[in-house]
Amino acid sequence: MLIWFDVTTLHRQKKVKTEPSWRIFSLKELHAATNSFNYDNKLGEGRFGSVYWGQLWDGSQIAVKRLKAWSSREEIDFAVEVEILARIRHKNLLSVRGYCAEGQERLIVYDYMPNLSLVSHLHGQHSSESLLDWTRRMNIAVSSAQAIAYLHHFATPRIVHGDVRASNVLLDSEFEARVTDFGYDKLMPDDGANKSTKGNNIGYLSPECIESGKESDMGDVYSFGVLLLELVTGKRPTERVNLTTKRGITEWVLPLVYERKFGEIVDQRLNGKYVEEELKRIVLVGLMCAQRESEKRPTMSEVVEMLMIESKEKMAQLEANPLFNGNNDGEVIDESSEIISEVRDHQ
Numbered sequence: 001m002l003i004w005f006d007v008t009t010l011h012r013q014k015k016v017k018t019e020p021s022w023r024i025f026s027l028k029e030l031h032a033a034t035n036s037f038n039y040d041n042k043l044g045e046g047r048f049g050s051v052y053w054g055q056l057w058d059g060s061q062i063a064v065k066r067l068k069a070w071s072s073r074e075e076i077d078f079a080v081e082v083e084i085l086a087r088i089r090h091k092n093l094l095s096v097r098g099y100c101a102e103g104q105e106r107l108i109v110y111d112y113m114p115n116l117s118l119v120s121h122l123h124g125q126h127s128s129e130s131l132l133d134w135t136r137r138m139n140i141a142v143s144s145a146q147a148i149a150y151l152h153h154f155a156t157p158r159i160v161h162g163d164v165r166a167s168n169v170l171l172d173s174e175f176e177a178r179v180t181d182f183g184y185d186k187l188m189p190d191d192g193a194n195k196s197t198k199g200n201n202i203g204y205l206s207p208e209c210i211e212s213g214k215e216s217d218m219g220d221v222y223s224f225g226v227l228l229l230e231l232v233t234g235k236r237p238t239e240r241v242n243l244t245t246k247r248g249i250t251e252w253v254l255p256l257v258y259e260r261k262f263g264e265i266v267d268q269r270l271n272g273k274y275v276e277e278e279l280k281r282i283v284l285v286g287l288m289c290a291q292r293e294s295e296k297r298p299t300m301s302e303v304v305e306m307l308m309i310e311s312k313e314k315m316a317q318l319e320a321n322p323l324f325n326g327n328n329d330g331e332v333i334d335e336s337s338e339i340i341s342e343v344r345d346h347q
């Protein structure tokens, strides 16, 4: 086959490549886009500030994160850090479109994701519409794993996400996953206030992170395991079993895995429409990730590989892990509800 290149095309391609994929926005432009950060435009509020829907003059839709309480850190820090984030590109990461730093205002601009977050489909405003069929869930599992693996193993600099959970997996118009909210710990002052509000996400936090308050790539793996289980069961990471105790999702899933009752684990809203082998794979990988002992967890690259296992032998190897045979020492789940109660009591 002959491949023919037009010199002008090559030239144009080269030119496009050198253009930055992000830009600086003026506050005036963002005021106009969001109707002056009108309450009606507000998509929600997170640890770092409020997010507003907006529309630019060219008709494109954006989500603007207005950071709260910008500290006295040097202005250059914000620009430098956002520019580092803006350069990190992967098809399943929500990329930064630009930023604005004027006066006390610090804003980050992203593309608007019309299907909002995974959490809104699993437990929120879209949950009754059952838009997440099995194919979409499987696709979200693999592509969000690829995005986090990219942050851990290939991004420059390497990035620990630090807050992997369903509300940080956004969905584009095709229901493709876009992982967001990475790299914020560098951007925002670590005054302890941000960390404490993480108590709301207690079901996602690894035991070592609860204990030390430190984030790590293995902590991300733990959180991702919980997210996988949440994705296929449709259950929240923790649920209250009685007035004083909460149960972690692994505690509920693992006994059913011992009995190989995968049909009871899967989200009943799927009405039995799922691929059994794929379900098994996600559940087992989820449990491998959410083991108490961090050294027993796989890396994110291994997670991607395991989620895509096709050979029967490899699947059998995975299933033969002592973790799933009911005679292990119970490390995946031991004391998890105790930990949850302890942290809650502490708060």
Ligand SMILES: Nc1ncnc2c1ncn2[C@@H]1O[C@H](COP(=O)(O)OP(=O)(O)OP(=O)(O)O)[C@@H](O)[C@H]1O
Residues within 6 Å of the ligand: 043, 044, 045, 046, 047, 048, 049, 050, 051, 063, 065, 094, 110, 111, 112, 113, 114, 116, 117, 163, 167, 168, 170, 180, 181
């Ligand atoms: N690009 C986007 N497109 C559509 N909705 C978005 C976008 N970015 C954020 N949102 C929505 O805005 C809300 C607030 O998002 P934000 O990331 O600030 O907080 P969070 O993820 O809910 O919590 P946290 O900051 O603690 O991780 C969420 O409901 C989120 O789904």
